Structures are given as C-alpha cells and as structure tokens.
Amino acid sequence: MKKILVTGSDGFIGSHLTEELVKKGYEVKAFVYYNSFNTWGWLDTLPKDILESIEIFQGDIRDPNGVRQAVDGLDAVFHLAALIAIPFSYHSPDTYVDTNIKGTLNVLQAARDCNTERVLVTSTSEVYGTAQYVPIDELHPFQGQSPYSATKIGADRLAESFYRSFQLPVSIVRPFNTYGPRQSARAVIPTIITQLLAGKNEIKLGSLTPTRDFNYVKDTVNGFIEIYKSDRTIGEEINIATQQEISIEQLANELIRQIRPSARIITEEQRLRPEKSEVNRLLGSNQKIKSLTSWKPNYTFEEGLSETIEFFKHNLDKYKVDIYNL
Template sequence: MMPKARVLVTGADGFIGSHLCEFLVEQGYQVKAFTMYNSFGSNGWLDSTDPEISKQIEFFAGDVRDPNGVRTAMQGVDVVLHLAALIAIPYSYHSPDSYIDTNIKGTLNVVQAARDLGVRVVHTSTSEVYGTAQYVPIDEEHPLVGQSPYSASKIGADQIALSFYRSFELPVTVIRPFNTYGPRQSARAVIPTIISQLANGVEQIKLGALTPTRDFNFVRDTVSGFEKAIGADAAVGEVVNLGSSFEISIGDTAQAIADAMGKQVEILLDEQRLRPANSEVERLFAANGKAKALLDWQPEFGGLDGFKRGLKITAEWFQQPVNLGRYKSDIYNL
C-alpha cells in the first residue's frame, strides 16, 4: 500500500482545522499542524484531542503573516490545506486591516512557499464571498460580492491563490464551504450562540436577524471534502462548493435546536448582533454538483433530516459541562 501524503494544515488549532487534523490521522496521513504561536503554549482545540491521535501529529507554532515561518513549516510536505484565517464578520467591521494581513498576505505567503517548494495547495474560501444569493442554488459561477471586509478579504485571498495556478501552474484547488457547524465552533456563530444559551438554562435567547437563510454543513462533511481534494487532480485550478444544497432560516434554525434539546425558546432581538443593512447576506443555498463530480463528495448530513442529526450531535457536545464551561454565553462574542 502506497504511503499517504504528508499534509500541513494551517489554522489547525481552530474549529474546522482541529477536526480536519484528527480525520486525516484516522485516514492514515502524516499530519503537521500549523498553530498560531502564543505565550501559553496552547494548540487550541487540538489540546483537547485524543492523546492517541495527538501523538501522531507534528506541531509547528507560527503565524501565517510571517513568510519565513510559513516556508519553514512547509518544508518536506506534499500538500498544504490552508485554513488559517480571521473569520469573524463583526470584528472585520472595526479591524479590517488585520483581515488583509492575515487572509490575503497569509495566503500569499502560503502560495509563494508552495511554488518554491513544489507543494500542492488546497485553499479555503467561504460562501460569504457570494454575498446575498442573486440566484439559487448558488454555483461556482455566481458573482462574487464583498458585503463585509471579511468577505472582501477572502475574495482577495481566493484570487491570489488562483492567480498562482494561472501564472505559475501551481496545483491549487479552492474549496468553498458553506456554513460549517458542529462541536468546538466559536460562539460567534449562530448555532453555538443558540445552543450555549439554552444549555445554560436561558429561556429567552438573544439573536440578530431571523429571516436570512443559510446552507449549513456539518463539520464531518466539510473535513471529508478537504480530504477528498488532496488527491483530486480534476479539481486543480477549480473552485468547488461544499454545501448541503439545503437552506433554512435563522429563526427556523433556532426552533430546530430547541426541539433537539427539548427546550422552549423565546427569541429576543439584540440590536448589536445586526449587521449593517447592506452587509447582511440574506440568502445562501449551495449547488454541490461540482463537488460530487470532481471530488466524489456528497454530504452525509444533507437535507433537513441530516441537519437535525448534526444538531443533535452538536448539542450533546455543548451540553457536556467541561465543554459548556469554555463558552461565555452571557456576552456577545465579536
């Protein structure tokens, strides 16, 4: 049996990155985790992973904004799965400069090093680059509209990555996940916001706009899409959506979570959670045919039934005291 690729995961300490590292180890890959350097010696969510998996991961602490550290981390690997990014939309309103540095310059550092070292790149995009759906389902040809500094920075990062494919024939695939959710997600996101408030016994939960729709992707489906992209030669030079091809409103999502947790819920509008009017993405609904064709990928947790199964798993994780204790559900997390 051929040994599997040696893979570097940037953003490995985060929500999706930590799940991805664990999945890759389980699938037999050699995994190097690029985590954000900090004085606490923390590897983020990978600190809580199973020790049997953790001991198979090589850790590298650095910062994607530093080209020298990125180049050092990428030596000796076959593929880089580039997930490191600033992703909070509200924080991008008052600190947009940091999004340019991390998301655009960080991506440039990755593809520059990859070109020099002969490393394949799987770059992470986001459904936010589409803005509010101009037609549905949203395929990869949909116009790109930067409705927040965050989404604009990701459009820039995507184009930097693709430019290196077009200019230098660097093998680049852009994976564009829709709204990933699951255990470990930040309370900045709507599903953990709802679950953590309900799990703490709150009966009146605070949310922003309830009418926008989202295409939620359970984290297991997202990471399986990344794994399939590693060896998918047909996807080189391509942008590929990962989505459930299913949409649900934020209000209906809150009710589905309450049902999954056996709770009654009353929703209160929290003005500070509202995006500026022209910045709110009103509708996201993915076309995923390209992922099926190029990656042989389809969601295990697709549709309403799959969404409810994913919510149940997520709620059970958050309700464990050791996990719930990590979250501050009484404050608004930017």
C-alpha cells in the same frame, strides 16, 4: 503516505481535518498560532494517540519565513488559517487584510518555492454575498458585503493567479456554513445552543430572516479530503454545500424545541449587521464537487445538530455565555 501541512489546525474545522487526516494514515504537521501560553487550541482536546501522531509547528501565518519553514519538505498544504468573524471585521479590517490576504500569499509563495504537489486554499460562501440566483454555483458573481468577505475574495483571486501564472497546483475549497463540535460562539448555532443549555429564557439573536446552507463539520472535512484526492480539482474552485437551506428563525425554533421549549427569541441591536452587509440568502450548488469527486453528505441536518448539542452539553464551561462574542 503523503505528508500534509494544515494551517489553522488549532481552530474549529482545522482540528477536525487534522484529526481525520491522521486517522486516514497521513503524516500531518499542524501549523498552530504561536502564543505564550503554549496552547494548541482544539488540538489540545484530541485523544492522546491522535495528538502524539501530529507534528506541531507554532508560528504566525503573517510571517513569510515561518510559513516557508513549515511548508518545506511536505507534499501538500491545506490552508485554513484565517480571521473569520464578520462583526470583528467591521472593527479591525486591517487585521483581516494581514491575515487572510497576506497570510494566503505567504502560503502560496512558500508552496511555489518548495515545489509543493498540492495546495488547498479555504474560501467561504460569504464571497458570493446575498444570492442573485439559487442554487449558487461556482460561476455566481462575487460581492464583498463585509471586510471579511472582501479579504477572502482577494485571497481566492491570489490563489487563482498563482495557478494561472506559475502553474501552482491550487484548488479553492469553498464550504458553505459549517457547524458542529468545537465551533466558537461567534457562530449562530453555538450561540443558540449555549444560551439554551445555560438556562436562558430569552435567546438573543440578530436578524432572523436570512437563510443558510449548513454543512456538518465531518462532511466539510470529507469534502476537503475528496477534493485533495482528485487531480481533476486542480485549478478549480469548488463549493461544499448540502443544497438545502433553513432560516435562522426556523433553526432557532428547532433548537428551542429540542433543548428548552419555554425559551423565546429576542432580537438584540448589537447583533444586527449593517443592512447592506447582511447576506440574506445562501443556498449552494453541490453539483461540481459531486461531478469531480466521490463526495456526498453523510449526515442529515438532524444528525449533525444532535451530535453538536451533545458536545456542548459536556463543554459548556469553555464558553462565555453571557458575553456577545464578536
């Protein structure tokens, strides 16, 4: 069975991907962000038998030497390590360049030096900006509407250049808005759920009109694995999308209905993005991934929300509900 490195394995999607790869019998090395507390992020919450099957590598994606050491001797790299919060990218854009662009370059260089068989680089639907047409396919123009999205565009194009210049077997994986258990409260669905479960009657949000194409995390993870399993995806950039959209207001009202019907929505100024930075519409095409792999969504939006709500009911103590999470 193949040996796989997962960068960003301590995070939301990365921890789910690491767990699923172990369940499928892969040998997994988990690249986690070094910290003096010796915590491994969400990996610390995995069942003991799963965690004992994982090789933990503590490092920093910005360090080329550590990245090369982690990659050496492995068959594939799933590169998910990134800074992803859009509001924080307004505050500290330098860190996004260092982590998202230089970190990705470190992975690509290491994979090239180590003759890695497959490299999956994680992109984001934010690279498209507000939809110029829908559904958004992989030919849609790119638009950097935040420092975060600009750095992800840069990372994607670096990945493409290593495929074209050095024949590195890269696939660019582009999930639309993933949600589910373990997601941080900087994302809209956990923001709403945690406020409701904490008994808030006024749910504080930013703009309510944007639409999003929400993937349940287990479907996103399955997309990564199916892209990896197909050689037809090498050199390609591929959306993972449901091809359905819902507005933030509709989403909030549905969660209010399910959890706390007496609550109401209020718009808080600090949560609003700058006007030209707000991505107003995302609706992705999933035709390419379906044509190149056997992937299909296994969860309805209602099923995904139900599992997500259940998780937060039992983990609310891990979230600082009264603080706006950048």
